[in-house]
Amino acid sequence: MNCTGSILPDVPNSASEQQHADVPPTPETGQPLWLLAELTYRCPLQCPYCSNPLDFEQRKQELTTEQWISVFEQARRLGAAQLGFSGGEPLLRDDLEELIRAARDLGYYTNLITSGMGLTYERMQAFKEAGLDHIQVSFQASNAEMNNYLSGNQRSFDEKLEVARTVKALGYPMVFNCVIHRENIDQIDKIIELSIELESDYVELATSQYYGWALKNRDHLLPSKAQLVAAEATTNRYREQIKDTHRTKLIFVVPDYYEERPKGCMNGWGNLFLTITPDGTALPCHSARELPIEFPNVADTPVEEIWYRSKGFNHYRGYEWMKEPCRSCDEKEQDFGGCRCQAFALTGDADNADPVCSKSPHRHLITDAQANADKAQPASEPLIYRNRKNSAQLISVQQIEEESV
Amino acid sequence: MDSLMQQTPAINRLFRFQWEPASHCHVLLYPEGMVRLNESAGAILTHVDGNRTIAQIIDQLKADFPEAGDDLVQDVIDFFTEAHHELHWIDFA
Ligand code: SF4
Ligand code: SF4
Numbered sequence: 383m384n385c386t387g388s389i390l391p392d393v394p395n396s397a398s399e400q401q402h403a404d405v406p407p408t409p410e411t412g413q414p415l416w417l418l419a420e421l422t423y424r425c426p427l428q429c430p431y432c433s434n435p436l437d438f439e440q441r442k443q444e445l446t447t448e449q450w451i452s453v454f455e456q457a458r459r460l461g462a463a464q465l466g467f468s469g470g471e472p473l474l475r476d477d478l479e480e481l482i483r484a485a486r487d488l489g490y491y492t493n494l495i496t497s498g499m500g501l502t503y504e505r506m507q508a509f510k511e512a513g514l515d516h517i518q519v520s521f522q523a524s525n526a527e528m529n530n531y532l533s534g535n536q537r538s539f540d541e542k543l544e545v546a547r548t549v550k551a552l553g554y555p556m557v558f559n560c561v562i563h564r565e566n567i568d569q570i571d572k573i574i575e576l577s578i579e580l581e582s583d584y585v586e587l588a589t590s591q592y593y594g595w596a597l598k599n600r601d602h603l604l605p606s607k608a609q610l611v612a613a614e615a616t617t618n619r620y621r622e623q624i625k626d627t628h629r630t631k632l633i634f635v636v637p638d639y640y641e642e643r644p645k646g647c648m649n650g651w652g653n654l655f656l657t658i659t660p661d662g663t664a665l666p667c668h669s670a671r672e673l674p675i676e677f678p679n680v681a682d683t684p685v686e687e688i689w690y691r692s693k694g695f696n697h698y699r700g701y702e703w704m705k706e707p708c709r710s711c712d713e714k715e716q717d718f719g720g721c722r723c724q725a726f727a728l729t730g731d732a733d734n735a736d737p738v739c740s741k742s743p744h745r746h747l748i749t750d751a752q753a754n755a756d757k758a759q760p761a762s763e764p765l766i767y768r769n770r771k772n773s774a775q776l777i778s779v780q781q782i783e784e785e786s787v
Numbered sequence: 788m789d790s791l792m793q794q795t796p797a798i799n800r801l802f803r804f805q806w807e808p809a810s811h812c813h814v815l816l817y818p819e820g821m822v823r824l825n826e827s828a829g830a831i832l833t834h835v836d837g838n839r840t841i842a843q844i845i846d847q848l849k850a851d852f853p854e855a856g857d858d859l860v861q862d863v864i865d866f867f868t869e870a871h872h873e874l875h876w877i878d879f880a
Contacts, residue, residue: 461807463807463821491816515803516818557818557819
């Protein structure tokens with residue numbers, strides 16, 4: 383599931399002991415306020431920008447109901463308040479009602495992040511009774527043809543419309559999420575109109591971030607600068623147009639590829655977000671699995687230990703790990719050197735500055751992609767859908783490449 | 788201002804107000820987000836139940852905090868004005 387960050391406020395940090403003179407001390411670790419439970423990697427759709435790992439087909443193990451509930455209890459004691467049920471498609475877990483009820487009883491604000499596929503009225507009502515607070519429905523485009531092409535599923539659009547209407551009819555707050563990219567960005571006016579017609583409370587128009595599947599498909603997905611400028615102008619025009627009549631909030635997330643500085647990724651490594659993958663691996667963000675770092679598993683390690691003391695979660699806390707240009711840069715406390723996953727995926731070394739930064743010696747990797755996006759036909763390879771066949775294939779190709787190195 | 792005093796505030800259905808034991812503060816939770824409230828905002832919102840008017844809430848707060856000075860009335864009014872018009876935390880019934 384493509385989960386864009388949240389709007390949580392900064393967590394105040396109090397400084398701990400001074401370690402080295404040349405970098406600031408490691409700030410005190412924040413609470414894991416946001417818990418993302420990726421319940422399963424199973425999914426009926428095949429979005430080419432999916433944030434699940436490329437090798438999801440090899441990771442079929444899933445935590446049991448009791449294990450999940452234990453994770454919820456432990457994280458709640460550490461301060462977690464937001465709980466996202468995500469995946470894959472979380473609806474494919476038959477125990478979802480039970481998990482929602484347990485989470486709600488613990489005091490979580492419960493978010494269901496779904497493609498809406500297979501979601502019936504009866505089930506939505508059962509979720510409501512279990513205490514579900516909010517449903518986010520993801521769309522791929524504003525019309526059936528494009529939506530179905532992008533999701534690799536023929537019926538998906540009609541089902542989604544029906545689900546979105548029911549979400550509202552049952553009185554849930556609704557977040558309308560649409561991942562924006564080269565192939566649908568020129569229809570952003572239609573996408574916004576659809577979201578308003580569906581009376582969405584929040585509309586997330588998030589350009590895809592290029593990890594995993596999206597990186598493989600980047601040439602198909604990265605919009606050109608001109609497309610982006612036009613889409614932002616359109617969004618602003620709608621904001622102005624609806625400001626007195628609707629409370630719908632339009633949130634447009636620009637791709638960091640067109641920024642000069644990286645985003646302050648996840649509000650700092652291991653500082654706010656805790657992701658648990660289907661098999662119980664704990665990650666500081668949902669794409670961190672791609673990093674060559676060992677991450678602990680909730681099946682054999684208490685969450686408190688994972689969050690505060692595991693090697694994986696301490697790896698990029700603070701500033702000690704930084705290389706130049708980040709190490710001596712006076713902006714490192716704002717952006718933490720950017721995204722570790724992006725640094726790793728593009729430069730091969732997760733300790734490097736995020737190449738989005740104009741101070742990065744690898745910045746050309748970004749500007750080359752920008753230049754490529756200006757071409758009429760940037761992609762030379764076909765779009766790769768996120769499905770089991772492609773997962774198995776990509777992984778065997780990767781293994782061959784590794785063996786031949 | 789008198790008309791504001793007679794309004795009955797309720798928490799916008801997009802938000803949930805609660806006490807967070809691990810953080811020792813009141814918060815407003817909403818889809819994928821959270822606002823941590825300071826003590827006075829928490830104390831005011833505790834009395835927002837969709838039944839009491841702002842005037843009644845002020846009376847209650849005066850009783851709860853007898854040591855609070857004359858600023859209390861203005862503070863509460865400022866809070867509701869901002870919470871309703873700008874932040875949309877509050878609906879008026
Ligand atoms: S394929 Fe699409 S709907 Fe399924 S998990 Fe990935 S992004 Fe979400
Ligand atoms: S050099 Fe590093 S710390 Fe400085 S702005 Fe760039 S990414 Fe951030």
